[in-house]
Amino acid sequence: MRVTIDPVRCIGAGQCVLSAPEVFDQDDEGVVTLREERPDPAVGDVVREAAARCPVEAIGVETIGRGD
Numbered sequence: 001m002r003v004t005i006d007p008v009r010c011i012g013a014g015q016c017v018l019s020a021p022e023v024f025d026q027d028d029e030g031v032v033t034l035r036e037e038r039p040d041p042a043v044g045d046v047v048r049e050a051a052a053r054c055p056v057e058a059i060g061v062e063t064i065g066r067g068d
């Protein structure tokens with residue numbers, strides 16, 4: 001999978017970091033940053049959960065291969 005973020009849209013709610021701290025982080029101003037653009041498929045469920053919980057839909061999840 002490939003994860004994308006939209007820092008302009010992000011309001012710094014931090015839900016993504018709570019859901020998947022191995023993939024998402026926040027900068028000094030609380031704006032989302034990516035630790036992993038291509039996370040291990042094993043964390044796919046929590047990444048999708050993070051995207052679903054983001055209140056401003058600033059997280060995109062793209063499946064780029066089988067099981068990925």
Ligand code: SF4
Nearest residue numbers: 010011013014016054
């Ligand atoms: S959940 Fe959405 S708004 Fe909140 S920090 Fe993450 S990307 Fe930004």
